[in-house]
Amino acid sequence: MKNYFGVLLLITFFLVGCKDDAPSGIPGPGLGGVTVNKYISIGNSLTAGYQAGGLYEDGQIYSFPNLIAQQLKIAGAPLGKFEQPIWGNPGSPDISGKTARLEILAWPASGPVIGSSGATAGVATNSNLPRPYDNLGIPFAYISDFLDTADFVVKSVPLPKIFFLHVLRNKSYGNSVFDQARKVTPKADIVTFWLGNNDVLIFAIYGGTAVIGNTVIPTAPTPSATFAIQYGQAFDSLRSAFPNAKIIVGNIPDVRAIPHFTTVGPAVAASLEGAFAISYQKHGTTGAGDASSYLTEANAPLLPLGAGAYVAKIGQPSGQWYKDNSITLPAGIDTTQMFGLDYRNPIPDALILDSLEIAMAGAAVTSFNQTIVTVTAAKGAALVDIYSIFNGIKKNGLKIGGETFTADYLAGGLFSLDGIHPSSKGAGIVANEFIKTMNSKFGMNVPQVDISRLPGIPAPLGKYIVNSKSGLKRSYDSMQPFLKQ
Amino acid sequence: MIGTTLLFGGGFQLNEHGARSMAQAGAFAARAYDASAVYFNPAGLAFQKQNSVYLGSTFISPEIDFYGPSNLGSNKKTSMKNQIFTPINAYVQYGITEDLHFGFGVYNPFGLGTEWDPMWDGRRISIKADLQTFYFSPTVAYKVNDQISIGVGVNIITGGVELRQEVASVPVGATPPIIDLELSGNNFGFNVGLLYKFSETVSFGASYRSGSKIEGTGTATFTPNYAALQLPNGEINGNLELPATAYAGVSMSPMENLEVEVDFQYVGWASYKELKVNFKADQSSTVLPKNYENTYIIRVGGEYSMDALKIRGGYLFDHSPVPQKYVDPVLPDADRDGWNVGFGYQLSENITIDAAYLFLKVRQNTVTNTETVFDGTYNSIANLFALNIGYSF
Numbered sequence: 001m002k003n004y005f006g007v008l009l010l011i012t013f014f015l016v017g018c019k020d021d022a023p024s025g026i027p028g029p030g031l032g033g034v035t036v037n038k039y040i041s042i043g044n045s046l047t048a049g050y051q052a053g054g055l056y057e058d059g060q061i062y063s064f065p066n067l068i069a070q071q072l073k074i075a076g077a078p079l080g081k082f083e084q085p086i087w088g089n090p091g092s093p094d095i096s097g098k099t100a101r102l103e104i105l106a107w108p109a110s111g112p113v114i115g116s117s118g119a120t121a122g123v124a125t126n127s128n129l130p131r132p133y134d135n136l137g138i139p140f141a142y143i144s145d146f147l148d149t150a151d152f153v154v155k156s157v158p159l160p161k162i163f164f165l166h167v168l169r170n171k172s173y174g175n176s177v178f179d180q181a182r183k184v185t186p187k188a189d190i191v192t193f194w195l196g197n198n199d200v201l202i203f204a205i206y207g208g209t210a211v212i213g214n215t216v217i218p219t220a221p222t223p224s225a226t227f228a229i230q231y232g233q234a235f236d237s238l239r240s241a242f243p244n245a246k247i248i249v250g251n252i253p254d255v256r257a258i259p260h261f262t263t264v265g266p267a268v269a270a271s272l273e274g275a276f277a278i279s280y281q282k283h284g285t286t287g288a289g290d291a292s293s294y295l296t297e298a299n300a301p302l303l304p305l306g307a308g309a310y311v312a313k314i315g316q317p318s319g320q321w322y323k324d325n326s327i328t329l330p331a332g333i334d335t336t337q338m339f340g341l342d343y344r345n346p347i348p349d350a351l352i353l354d355s356l357e358i359a360m361a362g363a364a365v366t367s368f369n370q371t372i373v374t375v376t377a378a379k380g381a382a383l384v385d386i387y388s389i390f391n392g393i394k395k396n397g398l399k400i401g402g403e404t405f406t407a408d409y410l411a412g413g414l415f416s417l418d419g420i421h422p423s424s425k426g427a428g429i430v431a432n433e434f435i436k437t438m439n440s441k442f443g444m445n446v447p448q449v450d451i452s453r454l455p456g457i458p459a460p461l462g463k464y465i466v467n468s469k470s471g472l473k474r475s476y477d478s479m480q481p482f483l484k485q
Numbered sequence: 486m487i488g489t490t491l492l493f494g495g496g497f498q499l500n501e502h503g504a505r506s507m508a509q510a511g512a513f514a515a516r517a518y519d520a521s522a523v524y525f526n527p528a529g530l531a532f533q534k535q536n537s538v539y540l541g542s543t544f545i546s547p548e549i550d551f552y553g554p555s556n557l558g559s560n561k562k563t564s565m566k567n568q569i570f571t572p573i574n575a576y577v578q579y580g581i582t583e584d585l586h587f588g589f590g591v592y593n594p595f596g597l598g599t600e601w602d603p604m605w606d607g608r609r610i611s612i613k614a615d616l617q618t619f620y621f622s623p624t625v626a627y628k629v630n631d632q633i634s635i636g637v638g639v640n641i642i643t644g645g646v647e648l649r650q651e652v653a654s655v656p657v658g659a660t661p662p663i664i665d666l667e668l669s670g671n672n673f674g675f676n677v678g679l680l681y682k683f684s685e686t687v688s689f690g691a692s693y694r695s696g697s698k699i700e701g702t703g704t705a706t707f708t709p710n711y712a713a714l715q716l717p718n719g720e721i722n723g724n725l726e727l728p729a730t731a732y733a734g735v736s737m738s739p740m741e742n743l744e745v746e747v748d749f750q751y752v753g754w755a756s757y758k759e760l761k762v763n764f765k766a767d768q769s770s771t772v773l774p775k776n777y778e779n780t781y782i783i784r785v786g787g788e789y790s791m792d793a794l795k796i797r798g799g800y801l802f803d804h805s806p807v808p809q810k811y812v813d814p815v816l817p818d819a820d821r822d823g824w825n826v827g828f829g830y831q832l833s834e835n836i837t838i839d840a841a842y843l844f845l846k847v848r849q850n851t852v853t854n855t856e857t858v859f860d861g862t863y864n865s866i867a868n869l870f871a872l873n874i875g876y877s878f
Binding site for chain 2: 029
């Protein structure tokens with residue numbers, strides 16, 4: 001009998017612990033032979049890490065270029081610290097010197113209250129860096145600003161333009177983004193270039209209007225032909241300055257698909273019952289609405305988030321928007337009439353993207369993206385199709401590692417509280433798209449960002465995620481008026 | 486709201502319900518010659534000559550290594566925390582008359598769990614999953630003639646599940662909340678069996694155990710429970726689908742002192758289509774598709790008798806019910822091979838002991854495009870040891 005026990009024991013020892021080895025075929029992180037001694041990023045607010053209406057350290061840490069830089073280091077790139085123009089928390093100022101950053105201030109049963117905390121704005125913490133920054137993303141930059149060698153100190157006076165001074169700082173490093181990019185040493189061998197969004201986005205955010213003094217004027221996206229010339233010039237300069245660099249370009253997401261526009265409008269439409277219609281000002285007009293400018297339930301309008309506070313006034317005699325923005329009452333407007341319901345007190349043009357403006361924005365995005373495809377293909381750059389990726393997320397959501405993202409405001413997780421810029425997790429998703437393109441185009445094996453480890457928006461779960469539409473419906477009316485110019 | 490994945494799967498079905506059968510790879514339905522027939526084939530009770538009690542436990546030590554997540558370009562190795570599970574089995578067989586037998590069993594046909602480091606990459610999918618079921622089965626068996634017997638049993642089922650994972654996103658510096666879900670409930674089921682002895686040396690057995698839906702209730706606990714997140718803390722409910730299973734086996738004795746058996750086991754996992762947990766606090770619910778598939782296990786085993794000592798061995802192949810798309814760290818299942826050895830020894834006229842060892846190797850499984858978007862490679866094994874004591878009277 002002892003013999004048998006011996007055999008059993010032998011078999012047992014043979015079997016115990018014989019687990020498979022590590023799988024082959026999953027390559028570890030690596031650069032695939034590509035030299036990466038310096039990475040720089042050029043762009044606008046999306047590159048800067050601008051979130052929730054402001055530029056602030058807690059958001060900039062998670063800018064998509066900084067995330068890419070960290071992943072490049074994991075893959076073995078000998079990059080030092082990726083230097084960014086950090087604006088200390090709570091970040092950049094609004095017109096009164098308070099932080100412009102939007103936060104969820106309270107979340108009563110009626111819905112979230114979103115606005116600035118009212119704290120004093122932060123200060124730049126990295127402005128003594130004795131060289132240009134690696135991240136040259138400048139919020140509010142148009143494509144033309146890439147080449148603009150005019151005095152950025154002078155240009156930085158109106159509020160949104162303060163970021164030119166913040167990022168470019170010192171003329172001795174160069175007078176333009178391009179000049180400064182060239183002066184970063186060692187010479188960049190990887191460049192991400194994502195510009196052009198503001199050439200249509202800013203038009204849309206302000207409802208196709210701008211406030212000059214006390215009056216409202218109509219605006220338009222950058223003309224397609226102008227954009228094509230400027231983008232081509234910008235790219236030629238970039239390529240000639242970095243002839244051997246790997247350049248990765250992002251195209252322009254559909255501005256009509258961002259939650260900044262798709263949140264308030266559907267809520268208003270859902271609240272309209274049958275016969276009710278809302279009068280609005282057509283693009284380019286400042287006076288009374290007319291018989292053809294009515295929104296109905298079937299005609300779901302695109303209203304910016306900032307309209308949330310004003311649609312709550314629909315049906316009341318209100319001139320709140322004119323007061324808030326110090327606009328001289330235009331001819332034909334009678335604020336003693338019911339706001340939105342009487343054609344003499346229509347929804348102002350600034351608070352709506354009407355059908356003409358939607359068409360203008362859509363045409364601009366399409367045309368700009370065609371330019372970007374043509375130029376990048378001709379100049380040997382890799383293109384990240386952010387347009388299709390964001391539209392895909394809007395349509396189908398995005399699941400990753402047990403988390404689900406949608407293009408819904410707050411609950412969707414992809415966008416920050418301004419409904420325009422990606423959240424930190426959204427920036428991680430953008431970074432991963434750039435990394436995927438780098439890997440497939442250049443044979444690199446840069447690991448992607450673990451989205452689950454990035455901070456998110458503390459949006460309530462439950463109802464808001466399971467049934468975000470109704471959650472948003474009940475919350476729109478208490479949103480603070482933000483994104484004022 | 487929560488990326489919960491339920492637990493039940495090939496990996497959570499336990500097929501080890503006695504050291505004697507386990508040492509033969511569970512190929513036992515055509516013979517079912519001890520009191521564990523309550524589980525394997527109740528008809529087997531009717532042919533047993535002596536009353537008996539059969540008690541035991543199985544020590545299960547699973548090991549899982551994950552390499553990934555490959556969808557993020559990582560091949561980092563993460564090992565599941567070591568855990569030991571000890572499902573029990575206890576059976577009584579009593580002949581009321583020569584032909585009519587009564588049996589009773591307590592056993593755990595579904596169980597086990599997984600636990601990962603709370604900070605690991607897959608924590609939004611699972612940190613911990615733990616499932617227990619207890620079946621209490623009063624059973625009767627009737628010997629129709631010297632060749633045929635039938636049996637039927639009622640299963641009184643109590644089951645519970647615990648799931649832990651990270652949920653929700655929080656700002657910089659805050660601790661992400663962890664959810665603990667606990668669900669438990671009871672239900673009934675039944676099983677039936679047939680045993681047919683073609684000859685002295687060849688027999689056929691078949692049994693069927695019904696599936697059961699446990700309508701579970703319990704609680705969801707969030708830690709920390711941030712008020713701003715309006716987390717649906719408190720009461721929850723959800724259904725636990727336990728699949729039906731059926732055995733069919735043929736045994737034969739090709740030579741004196743040797744018995745061999747081949748069994749085919751069918752498991753009706755297709756009943757497990759989704760997991761839905763309802764949160765009472767905000768009337769929300771989470772639904773996760775599972776879409777398991779019906780599957781089978783092939784079992785081959787045998788026993789060689791040398792007076793008081795019996796030497797046993799076997800092999801099993803367990804086809805995974807989990808489609809590749811739905812493989813996740815809660816249940817990183819794949820096809821399994823199992824090699825079994827064991828022995829039985831007659832200590833005295835009334836007392837036997839049985840020991841069994843099973844080395845279960847889950848085939849290396851590399852998954853891509855998973856439902857949870859958490860891809861990678863799983864390498865898993867399990868070592869199982871079982872010990873039973875039998876007493877006949």
